[in-house]
Amino acid sequence: MTDAVDRLAVAERAARAGAEVAAEGFRSGIDVETKTGKTDVVTEADRAAQRRVIEVVTEEYPDDAIVGEEEDELKAVPDEGDAWIIDPIDGTNNYVRDVPVWTTSVAAVRDGDPVAAVNDCPALGDRFVAGPEGTRLNGESVSVSDRTDPEAFAVAPTIWWDFDHREEYAAVCREIVERFGDMRRFGCAQVTLGMVAAGSLEGTVTDVVPNPWDTVAGVYMVRQAGGVVTDLDGNPWRHDSEGLVASNGEAHDELLAAVRDVA
Structure with a gap:
């Protein structure tokens, strides 16, 4: 300690x-x-x-x-x-x-x-x-949001998709729009993860393989604030995982579904 x-x-x-x-x-x-x-x-x-x-x-x-x-x-x-x-x-x-x-x-x-x-x-x-x-x-x-209703969630796609994967980006955005109350994109993965940790967002998702400098600090913040962070299969996220799904722990499966089918 x-x-x-x-x-x-x-x-x-x-x-x-x-x-x-x-x-x-x-x-x-x-x-x-x-x-x-x-x-x-x-x-x-x-x-x-x-x-x-x-x-x-x-x-x-x-x-x-x-x-x-x-x-x-x-x-x-x-x-x-x-x-x-x-x-x-x-x-x-x-x-x-x-x-x-x-x-x-x-x-x-x-x-x-x-x-x-x-x-x-x-x-x-x-x-x-x-x-x-x-x-x-x-x-x-701070702690993660206590919202439980996906229709009241604000969710952010994060980690930019290359030009040859923009269809996946569009598909993830469509899933977010159809499943959740609102969508945000901030252009900074670490700040986005911090917002999940602080309860300003209910979740953030990507299906790409992120770099550790874009993610590790923010993932730790989410977890220490009571949230959940997994890979696309729902396993605990690591620095070498494919994809990233971070949430307040409520409706995490719904967030997984938003990216799993388009990965």
Whole structure:
């Protein structure tokens, strides 16, 4: 317990430091580059923020593995040992469009399982924190929504579909619209998962294989707030799972059905 609390404190410091770097470049006319596709964008702020997060983490844990979206860090989570998962700016497409829904995400994992997580959202003024004692938003304890009626649910599709899979995206959206009360899309998986943890959404779904830096921190937040996160078969979600279905635990099967038939 003590080690997890210590790691949470470092995760908070690291996420805050990285978020401060990212915030300096927000709405500043920063140059935008593309990676593997026209919507897969990156900026120098992404790289600088990741370097700052790593600096803070390695001051305390110099021997731990680092999994990061940018540059030459690991791209998969080790199954054994201590590691840190970093997304310096989750929601870069929002960031470069001056939309404030983005976050600096830091998660500490041991043997592949998260023990601490922080999503720092400076443009929103929000900080989601999850540790052994639950999930907090801006210092206040939060829990998943207590709604039970799917027709009152707000559900978000998340993790973007490539152009060759847009029919699947359209099918998932149709299922959400037909099964649930309302639909949202925020363009930032970590913030979306935080909203499920805080009760602002009843669920979020995708049928693609997500990257760990887009998901691990937020998944831990949902679980520590009393929610459920599974793969497409209903098994407990892991960092290497196909698909992701997160909910408040009510009507989870209905959420699974919304993606299972189109995967």
